[in-house]
Amino acid sequence: MPEVKILRKWVHDPEQHRMEVALSRGYYQAARQALTEMKPDEIINLVRDSGVRGRGGAGASCGMKWGFMPKEPTPQRPNYLICNCDESEPGTFSNRELVEYDPHQLIEAIVISAYALRVRTALIYCRGEFLFGYERLNEAVQEARERGFVGEKIFGTDFSLDIIVHRGAGAYICGEETALMDSLEGKRGHPRAKPPFPANVGLYGMPTTINNVETLCNIPHLINHGLEWFWSMGTAGAPPEEPQARANWIKSLGTRKSTGTKILSVSGHVKRPGNYEVVMGTSLRELIYDVCGGICGDHDLKAVIPGGSSMPMIPKPIAMDVQMAFETLQAAGTALGSGGVIVFDDQTDIPQVCLAIARFYKNESCGKCVPCRIGTDWIYKLIQRIVTGQGRMEDIELIRDVCINLGGERMMDSRSYCPLGDAAAWPIIWGGLKYFQHEFEHYIRYRRSPVGAEPALVGAH
Amino acid sequence: MLSEKAFAAIEAAKKRYPDPRSALMPALWIAQEECGGWLPREAMADVARVMSLEPADVQSVASFYSMYYKAPVGKFVLEICHNIACDVLGARRIIDHVRERLGIAPGETTGDGLFTLKTVECLAACGGGPCMQVNSRYYENLTPERVDAILDGLRAHAEAGAPPPLPDERPQPADDGDAA
Numbered sequence: 001m002p003e004v005k006i007l008r009k010w011v012h013d014p015e016q017h018r019m020e021v022a023l024s025r026g027y028y029q030a031a032r033q034a035l036t037e038m039k040p041d042e043i044i045n046l047v048r049d050s051g052v053r054g055r056g057g058a059g060a061s062c063g064m065k066w067g068f069m070p071k072e073p074t075p076q077r078p079n080y081l082i083c084n085c086d087e088s089e090p091g092t093f094s095n096r097e098l099v100e101y102d103p104h105q106l107i108e109a110i111v112i113s114a115y116a117l118r119v120r121t122a123l124i125y126c127r128g129e130f131l132f133g134y135e136r137l138n139e140a141v142q143e144a145r146e147r148g149f150v151g152e153k154i155f156g157t158d159f160s161l162d163i164i165v166h167r168g169a170g171a172y173i174c175g176e177e178t179a180l181m182d183s184l185e186g187k188r189g190h191p192r193a194k195p196p197f198p199a200n201v202g203l204y205g206m207p208t209t210i211n212n213v214e215t216l217c218n219i220p221h222l223i224n225h226g227l228e229w230f231w232s233m234g235t236a237g238a239p240p241e242e243p244q245a246r247a248n249w250i251k252s253l254g255t256r257k258s259t260g261t262k263i264l265s266v267s268g269h270v271k272r273p274g275n276y277e278v279v280m281g282t283s284l285r286e287l288i289y290d291v292c293g294g295i296c297g298d299h300d301l302k303a304v305i306p307g308g309s310s311m312p313m314i315p316k317p318i319a320m321d322v323q324m325a326f327e328t329l330q331a332a333g334t335a336l337g338s339g340g341v342i343v344f345d346d347q348t349d350i351p352q353v354c355l356a357i358a359r360f361y362k363n364e365s366c367g368k369c370v371p372c373r374i375g376t377d378w379i380y381k382l383i384q385r386i387v388t389g390q391g392r393m394e395d396i397e398l399i400r401d402v403c404i405n406l407g408g409e410r411m412m413d414s415r416s417y418c419p420l421g422d423a424a425a426w427p428i429i430w431g432g433l434k435y436f437q438h439e440f441e442h443y444i445r446y447r448r449s450p451v452g453a454e455p456a457l458v459g460a461h
Numbered sequence: 462m463l464s465e466k467a468f469a470a471i472e473a474a475k476k477r478y479p480d481p482r483s484a485l486m487p488a489l490w491i492a493q494e495e496c497g498g499w500l501p502r503e504a505m506a507d508v509a510r511v512m513s514l515e516p517a518d519v520q521s522v523a524s525f526y527s528m529y530y531k532a533p534v535g536k537f538v539l540e541i542c543h544n545i546a547c548d549v550l551g552a553r554r555i556i557d558h559v560r561e562r563l564g565i566a567p568g569e570t571t572g573d574g575l576f577t578l579k580t581v582e583c584l585a586a587c588g589g590g591p592c593m594q595v596n597s598r599y600y601e602n603l604t605p606e607r608v609d610a611i612l613d614g615l616r617a618h619a620e621a622g623a624p625p626p627l628p629d630e631r632p633q634p635a636d637d638g639d640a641a
Contacts (some may be wrong), residue, residue, distance in 0.1 A: 064601035078479075090544045100630070121479055128528045131585055132630045164477060169486055172582065186512075188525040204480055267546035267587030274588040308493030309545055309583075342546050342587070353635035356545045360582050366525075388483035457543055457553040457580075 002282045003291055004233070006261055007217045008275065011101040017136050019143040019404045022104035028149055030220035034112045035155045035396050041071075043116035044241035050222055050230045051109050052260055056084055056212030057173070057308065057338045057397035061254025061327045068199035070207050070352025071157040081114050081122040082184070082207040083216055085137075086175040088127060089308035090360060093338025095213040099126070107163065109216040111149060112223060114161045117209055121162050126169040128228070137165045153248060155248035172364035176418050177210040179366065188418035189340035190368045191418035208268055218260055234259035235325045258325035263337070268343035281325045288319075288343060303435065307337025309357050310423030310441030313344070333453075337369050349453035350439045354432040355383045356457075361424030369417035376424045383428070386440055387456045389447035396433065396440055403429035462503040463511075464537050471511050485512055485522055487591065491527050498538070498596075499530040516522045527581075535570040535577040540594045541603075546557035554559045555582060555591045558605040574620055576612070589629060598628035 008014040011024060017071040022028070034043055048063025075077040085108065087095035087262040099106060106124075114122045126134045141163045152160045166184055168174050174183045181203045202208020208255035231239060240246050253259055258280035264287060267273045271293030278287065284304060288294065294299055304319040305311060312334045314322065322332045329336045346355065356382040365376045383397045385391050407425025410416050412458055414422040433440065442450035466602050472490050474484035487512065492504045502516075508630055509516040524531045530538075541561060554631075556567070559578055563571050570577040586592040587602025599612055614626030 026541060086585060087585050091546055091587050092583075093585040093587055097587045125586070129594060129597060167486065167490060168528075169489070169524050170528035183486070184483055185480065186482040186522065188522055219590070265588060267590060273590075285616070301583055305545070340548075340587070346597070348549055353545055354547065356543070356548045360544055364584060454553070457556070458547065 001336060002220035002278050002286055004261055004279055006221055006277060007098065007105070007263060008215065008277045009104075011097055011275075013101075014017060016102050016396050017100075017104070017140065019104065019140070020145060022102075026224075027104050027220075028108050028111075028147075031108045031111045031149065031267050033116050034223050035159055038114045038223075040118060043112065043219075044089055046222060047116070047219065048254065049227055049250050050218075051234075051250070051257060052163065052215065052218050052222070053231070053254055053326060054212055055218075055262065055339065057089060057310070058128060059336060062211060064254055065199065065209055065211070065276075066117060069198070070210055071118065078115055078121065078206055079119045080206055081110065081117055081119040082177075082180065082208060082210045082212050083110060083122065083124040083202065083213060084117075084177065084180060085124055085126045085130070085133070085213045086180060087130075087213070087337040088172040088175050089310060089339075089340055090357075091267055091305060091308045091342040092338040093183035093265045093267075096127075096130055096133055096273050098213055098217060098263075099130065099450075100136050102430045103133075103136045104144070105217050105220065107140050107144050108135075108152070108215055108227065109165060109219045110218050111154065111161060112146075113209075113211070115139075115159050120160060121164065123164045123166055123184060123203075124183060125168060125174070126175060128170045131167075134165060136169050141165060166355075171366070172360075173366040173418075175422060176420065179418065180210065181208065188366070193403050193417070197428055199209070214263055214384065231260055232251050233362050235323070235327065235356055256327055258327060258336075262324065262339050263358045264339045264341050266292050266323060266341045266343065269299065269348070270294065270343045270371055271296055271344035272327045274339055277421050278324065281323045281328065284322050284324055284341075287324065287341065292343075295343070298343075301315065301343065301347045302348050302408050303344045303350065305342040305344075305427070306339070306347060307335050308340035309342070309360060309427060310419075311335045311337040311432070312427050313342075313350075313353075313432070315443065333434075347419040347451050347453070349387075349449050349451050349456075350432055350436040351383065351387050351443055352449070352453060354428055355380070355387050357427050357432075358383050358424070361420065365420060365424070369421070371406050372421040373417075375402055375421060377417070378402045379406075379424060379428060384456075384458060386443050387449075388458060389443070391440070391444040393441070393444055396437060396443070402434060403433075462501065463495055463507040465477075468489050468507075468511055471508070475512070482512070485514070486526075487517065488512055489519075489523055489526075493529060498534050498536075499532060531571070534618055535593050536575050538577045539581060540579045540581040540584070542582070542584045542586070542590065542592050543584040544587075546583075547590035547592060550590040552591040554605065555593070555603050555608060558608055559612075562609070575616065586629075592629075595628075598632055599618055600626075601629040 154167040174189040179189040183189035442455035474487040475481035617623040
């Protein structure tokens with residue numbers, strides 16, 4: 001079985017959230033070692049050389065982001081660390097599990113990361129719907145404070161840290177890092193223009209690093225087990241011996257390869273849905289057929305969304321032959337995104353899936369910029385017209401046109417203020433329409449579902 | 462409109478953050494909790510006063526976030542996910558069932574003030590779809606029968622003080638099948 005247990009090792013233990021239990025399993029030893037034996041820059045270098053990339057969706061090199069933070073913050077211009085726990089990407093539910101059942105893993109990771117980044121105040125932005133996780137995080141921070149792992153002079157060092165757990169209130173856009181900062185400042189969650197980047201002008205205008213829950217949870221394990229161990233998992237292969245070649249190899253990790261594990265949230269028509277932690281580069285075929293037991297009810301596979309709803313779906317022939325890693329999925333015309341894997345069987349009505357996707361982005365567009373506010377609504381209305389039997393053949397090209405004006409002529413060529421616009425356009429134009437245009441045409445020609453599905457849910461919001 | 466206790470809690474939240482304005486969202490949560498699960502205009506005006514903001518500023522923030530309710534809601538808010546994974550696993554059957562059973566459309570509240578039905582976007586419980594939240598607690602792997610049991614349990618909880626039906630907030634075994 002390709003499943004590994006590192007970040008998810010203890011999530012099935014109902015007592016794991018308690019400090020004593022976490023301590024009995026060696027938690028906070030990495031934090032003690034980091035704070036008492038390592039210099040902040042040593043940790044930053046370790047994270048950079050590991051090649052760990054952002055697990056929240058964008059896949060940016062974590063070490064590179066950390067490298068942009070000022071080395072000597074002042075009381076007037078402090079550094080901030082924000083943990084992004086606003087997990088809302090449709091199909092993704094791994095952060096929720098980590099904070100609900102193993103919050104101390106994250107708290108320890110934040111202590112280490114804050115020390116490395118010279119941060120005195122770290123904030124966790126917890127999704128509003130995660131009331132249970134919010135309560136668990138607050139309890140865990142309180143326990144850590146009682147033990148002296150959070151607060152003044154941690155482990156007898158000069159390092160002090162406060163952790164604030166902030167609860168959102170239902171807005172997908174707040175998972176976007178600049179919108180998240182506006183929300184934390186007590187405003188509407190509107191994205192900001194970049195540059196300036198958060199490492200320069202972030203929360204309250206101060207240098208800020210924002211990392212996803214899962215990204216941060218890798219840090220204690222990296223301290224405990226080291227680089228060679230981390231590199232041994234993933235698509236990079238073994239490092240070369242020769243020093244210059246080795247240095248180049250390390251440099252390429254954070255952008256061209258994928259190291260470590262990834263928690264994949266599998267849902268849809270599989271026999272055993274759930275979260276599974278696998279080594280980067282595990283094949284999607286193995287994930288679906290071995291780990292998740294295959295497709296429900298002996299149906300055949302039709303398509304898979306491999307990285308949350310923002311990423312284009314891929315049809316069976318491509319899905320059967322792709323590895324779950326940043327660069328391999330990119331080569332297949334989609335992306336690893338947040339690791340939300342939604343599996344569709346051969347009875348799935350793809351235009352209806354696209355309708356659900358389009359409705360989501362229409363509902364969650366923050367309204368700040370015109371291409372997104374108007375574009376998402378237009379895409380939704382066009383798809384709705386088709387699946388309710390009112391479609392015209394020229395609607396297909398019209399959808400394409402709106403998608404291009406919103407998400408660009410190819411991926412990463414966006415026209416909107418923040419990536420939400422891309423996320424609305426990509427799955428339709430580079431997923432649904434690219435591989436299943438015939439299903440849209442069937443709807444337009446015969447005014448009914450190509451697979452005999454029940455009428456779509458329309459106007460229920 | 463808000464109590465002294467709520468004002469004190471908001472003042473404490475203001476001190477918690479590097480900038481007191483960051484306490485606006487916690488303040489709205491405190492106000493909503495105190496006002497029976499929604500935010501009347503007067504409560505937002507109180508929040509504005511204690512936060513030293515204009516009422517319009519507070520309303521503009523409150524209106525941005527879907528979990529701050531701007532109209533009264535029932536004692537139990539049923540938020541059923543209608544996003545991709547739940548939809549392909551039969552969420553619309555669940556929504557139709559609740560509509561029929563309670564006689565209300567999404568956005569409406571039952572005459573007895575017990576239930577409000579809402580359809581919502583992904584709740585991050587796709588592995589247990591179709592799913593819903595009731596007052597921010599998760600119920601997963603829904604079937605019409607399970608929904609009936611949950612609704613009966615909630616009603617008994619409200620009317621006879623019975624313990625509420627257990628939410629699905631527990632570690633799921635790796636090969637979790639049907640939680641019903």
